[in-house]
Amino acid sequence: GLGLINHRRMRQEAIQAIANVDLHLRSADALLSELSGGQRQGVAIARAMHFKSRVLILDEPTNHLSVKETIKVLAFVRSLPEQGVTGILISHNLHHVFQSCDRIVAMARGEIVFDKPVEETSVDEVSETL
Structure with missing residues (x-):
């Protein structure tokens, strides 16, 4: 049979x-359209983690975010391995x-042109490859 939706739960x-995911919203009932870019990213990440x-x-994930929101997203990306999650970050910002x-x-x-651990390379080396 069909189960009822438990809205409270x-x-x-x-x-x-x-x-x-350490996201602070004014209200848990806020509409997605009312949230900032960083908050929307946070909700998407929270959903995936849930x-x-x-x-x-x-x-x-850092496009169109404030500096504060960007710092938070990057910290979250760094924390993924501790949570047993593999993260794939697609970005044009090499510093991020x-x-x-x-x-x-x-x-x-469409071809892999560079593949190295971060500690074995530099922003300059990656930039020169591209």
Whole structure:
């Protein structure tokens, strides 16, 4: 049979998921359209984490974010391995990649043109390759 939606439980789980990614919203009932870019990113990440995603693909997650929101997103990306999650960060900002990733894989025209651990390379070397 069809189960009923438990709105109270859903709201509590949403509040917990949001708290787990250290996201601060004025209200758990806020509409997505009322949130800033960083808050929207946080909600998307909280949702993925709530559903126990093992791999999280973040495509340009810092675009159009404030400096404060960007710092928070990059810190979260750095914390993914501790949570048993593999993160794939897609970004044109090499400084963000170097701050939050342990490996750099660069592609050009659909081909891998660079692949090294972060500690074995530099922004300049990656830039020259591209």
